[in-house]
Amino acid sequence: MHIWNYLHGRGEFLAFLTYQHASLAFQTVLVGTIVAVIIAVLVYRLPVFSALTLTTSRVALTIPSLALLALLIVPFGLGVIPSFLMLAFFAAMPVIGNAIVGLRAVPDSVIESAKGIGLSRRRILFSVSLPMAWPVILTGIRVSTQMIVGVAAIVAYVLGPGLGSLIFNGLSRLGGTNSVEMAVTGTVLIVVIALVFDALLVLLGRLTIAKGL
Template sequence: MSFLEFLIKRADDMLEMGIGHAAVVGISVLLATVLGVALGVLTHRNERARDFTLAVSGAMLTIPSFALFILLLGPLGLGAKPVIVALTMYGLMPIIRNTVAGLNGVDPAVTESARGMGLTRMQRLLRVELPLAWPVIITGVRVTTLSLLGIAAIGSIVNGPGFGNFIFTGLARVGTPVAINFVLAGALGVVILAILSDVLFHIVRRLTTSKGIR
């Protein structure tokens, strides 16, 4: 059976796995973005707190994904939950780092002008600092998303959804005629999701960034 014939025959499975893969990554990116931006906002002015937060989130990236998924089996069981928690942990570092970089890159003269206009600290943050830092922040979210799309495939070892099921099925059938088709189909699915995500982020960035700072 050719690879194209395999894809046609498994089209329904590819669609189902693609939706599951995109769902766990999407939820994880959303959680990582909320937590990462919040931590970046809270720590970007405090050097010790900032360095500690970046060090901890960076250390999470050093944990082998196989090990982390297995460690989360005990408290969370099989399925999407351990995958989402693990991906959220892996996604924090780029978002925190870019949030800190974006906020620290805002011209102090701009914030001083906003203060002079009577804006409160929260108003300056929401109306001035975060909008100016947004292009840098969304770049961190984009990097996180592309990274997590690949890591999510490993989540199938704990019965997580996604294209990893095809990849590991192929690896389990090494030596058979269909093994390479399974692996290629899983890898192709991840690549397609990565391309679609990149296009989506390009569109979102243009729509959410003011023309003056693009």
């Protein structure tokens, strides 16, 4: 009953925090994905650079998010900017690896056939290579989204937006009134956001992945 008592009268406030959290996650994954695909397109044909980029993207995921956030506070201060940069950085990492792998997996015979009918390199990239690599790229985006929705709670440490403030305020007041309810509510809402985003990405895959891929 305590959780329902806590929720009563706080619907608008919780909806606002949920919107902030979902919006921050969506925007950072979108920016991270665009940057990741651009980097992958630039390096996937270069064996040394693609291998180095793959390794770097995997190693980068081992960087503690709080440490990176603390470093970003120095030039950018508290608030949205360091939060956004940290999340966009981590959002790009899984997508870079998948994009490189997906683009390199496109059969050479398909590329040669496309060249044989007179398609330019840019046309081949956008009409052949990227569509064929899209299922693998989308898998990376799903992994990235799930990770970012969870990691986004940490930005509360630098006064960033979202549900993290609810969780950390509850934990800091543990033993006080509504402390557990605050932490549980924030955690549950983050899980809900993650599930909704994943369902939307599954739907996107069904709508955009050609049959046979």
